Amino acid sequence: MEFDKFRTMHFPRDVFVGHGVIENVGGVVSRNLRSGSVAVITGNTTYSMAGRTVAELIESSGFDVHVHITGEANTENLNMAEEFCREVGAGMVIGVGGGTKIDLAKKAAYELDLPFVSVPTSPSHDGIASPRASIKRSGCNLSEEAAMPVAIIADTSIMVKAPYRYLAAGAADVISNETAILDWKLANRLHGEDFSTSAAALSQYAARELIEKAHLIMPGVEESVWLVMKQILASGTAMAIASSSRPASGSEHLIAHSLEMLGAGNSIHGEQCAIGSVVSMYLHGGRWEELAETYRKIRLSIRAKDYNISDITMIKALSTAHRIRPERYTILGERDLSYSAAERALEITGII
Numbered sequence: 001m002e003f004d005k006f007r008t009m010h011f012p013r014d015v016f017v018g019h020g021v022i023e024n025v026g027g028v029v030s031r032n033l034r035s036g037s038v039a040v041i042t043g044n045t046t047y048s049m050a051g052r053t054v055a056e057l058i059e060s061s062g063f064d065v066h067v068h069i070t071g072e073a074n075t076e077n078l079n080m081a082e083e084f085c086r087e088v089g090a091g092m093v094i095g096v097g098g099g100t101k102i103d104l105a106k107k108a109a110y111e112l113d114l115p116f117v118s119v120p121t122s123p124s125h126d127g128i129a130s131p132r133a134s135i136k137r138s139g140c141n142l143s144e145e146a147a148m149p150v151a152i153i154a155d156t157s158i159m160v161k162a163p164y165r166y167l168a169a170g171a172a173d174v175i176s177n178e179t180a181i182l183d184w185k186l187a188n189r190l191h192g193e194d195f196s197t198s199a200a201a202l203s204q205y206a207a208r209e210l211i212e213k214a215h216l217i218m219p220g221v222e223e224s225v226w227l228v229m230k231q232i233l234a235s236g237t238a239m240a241i242a243s244s245s246r247p248a249s250g251s252e253h254l255i256a257h258s259l260e261m262l263g264a265g266n267s268i269h270g271e272q273c274a275i276g277s278v279v280s281m282y283l284h285g286g287r288w289e290e291l292a293e294t295y296r297k298i299r300l301s302i303r304a305k306d307y308n309i310s311d312i313t314m315i316k317a318l319s320t321a322h323r324i325r326p327e328r329y330t331i332l333g334e335r336d337l338s339y340s341a342a343e344r345a346l347e348i349t350g351i352i
C-alpha cells in the first residue's frame with residue numbers, strides 16, 4: 001500500500017527564555033542574516049522598553065539596522081511595514097513588542113520571504129511563539145499563516161514590566177486550550193477531521209501545567225512570567241506541529257472572535273478566551289468550575305460586565321460564534337444557539 005501522508009513543520013532554531021536573554025540578539029542575527037540589513041518593527045512604548053536596546057546590540061555586533069515604529073496590526077500598518085523592509089533592503093525582520101508588533105513583523109517577513117525573529121515584551125498570548133499572525137481585516141482578527149520565528153528571545157526581565165493583566169491573559173489563552181482540544185476530538189469523531197495526537201498532547205500539557213500551578217502566577221514576579229512563557233512556547237509549538245491554530249483554538253476562540261466583532265468592551269484576547277472556555281466547557285458537559293476557579297486564582301474576571309460587555313452582546317456573541325469559521329467544527333455546532341439556551345449557559349457559569 002502506498003503511503004502518501006506528508007506534513008511540513010517549521011520550528012525555531014534558537015529559543016532563549018529568561019532573565020537578560022536579550023543579550024543574545026547579536027548572535028541570532030549573525031547566525032541567520034545572509035545579506036542586507038535588519039528591520040526592527042516595534043511600538044512607541046516597546047521601543048523604549050526593548051526596541052532601542054535590540055537595535056543597539058545589533059549595531060554593536062556590526063550589522064546595519066533600521067527601526068520602524070508602528071501601531072495596531074491592521075492591513076495599512078502591514079503594508080507600511082513591508083514597504084519599510086523593502087526600502088531598507090532588509091534581509092531579516094525582528095518584531096519587538098506585544099502581540100501587534102510581533103504579528104506585523106511575522107506577517108511582513110512571511111510576505112517578503114525573510115527570516116523572522118520574535119522578541120516579545122509581553123506574554124499576552126500564545127501567538128508570540130507560533131507561525132500564525134492576526135491581522136485585522138474587515139473587523140475580524142482570525143489568525144492566518146505567517147513566518148515561524150527562526151529564533152525567539154523572551155527576556156523575562158523585560159516582560160515582567162508589562163502590566164500584570166497581560167500575563168494573566170497569556171496564561172488564560174493557554175489554559176483555554178482545554179476546550180480547543182475537546183472540540184478537536186469532537187470534530188475528529190463526528191467528521192473525521194485530521195487529528196494530531198502529539199500536537200493535542202502538547203497543547204493539553206501546557207494548559208494542565210498552568211491550571212496546576214495557577215497559584216504561582218502573580219503580579220510583579222519574574223518567576224511567574226517564566227512559568228507562563230514556557231507554556232506559551234509549548235502552545236506555539238503545538239500549532240507549529242499541526243500547521244494550524246486548531247490545537248489552541250476551538251469554540252472558546254470563536255466566542256472571543258465573535259465578541260471582537262460585536263463589541264468586546266475593554267477586554268483583551270486572553271480574557272475573551274477565558275470567558276469562552278468556561279461556557280464552552282459547560283456546553284461540553286465538562287468541569288467548567290475548575291476553569292472558573294483557575295481564572296479566579298490568576299485574578300482574571302470572567303464576568304462580562306467587568307469589561308463593559310452587555311448581557312445582550314454576550315448572548316449574541318455566544319449564540320452566533322459558530323458562524324465565524326464554519327470549516328472548524330466545535331461544540332457550538334452548525335446552527336445558532338437559541339437565545340434562551342445561550343442566556344442560561346452564561347447565567348449558570350456566572351458570565352452574565
Ligand SMILES: NC(=O)C1=CN([C@@H]2O[C@H](COP(=O)(O)OP(=O)(O)OC[C@H]3O[C@@H](n4cnc5c(N)ncnc54)[C@H](OP(=O)(O)O)[C@@H]3O)[C@@H](O)[C@H]2O)C=CC1
Pocket residue numbers: 042043044045046047049073097098099100101103121122124125126127128130132133134135141143158159160161162163166268269
Ligand atoms: N498571532 C496570533 O495567533 C494571535 C494574535 N493576537 C493579536 O495580538 C494582538 C494583541 O496583542 P497584545 O500584546 O495584547 O497587544 P499590544 O501589542 O497592543 O500590546 C499592548 C500594550 O502593551 C504595551 N507593552 C508591551 N510590552 C510592554 C512592556 N514590557 N511594558 C509596558 N508596556 C508594554 C504595548 O506598547 P506599544 O505601544 O509599544 O505596542 C501596548 O501599548 C491583537 O492584534 C490580537 O489580534 C491575539 C491572539 C493570537
Ligand SMILES: O=C(CO)COP(=O)(O)O
Pocket residue numbers: 125126127132134141142143144173245248249253254
Ligand atoms: O489565538 C490563537 C491561539 O491561541 C489563534 O487562534 P485563531 O486562529 O482562532 O485566531
Ligand SMILES: [Zn+2]
Pocket residue numbers: 125126173248249253269273
Ligand atoms: Zn488565542
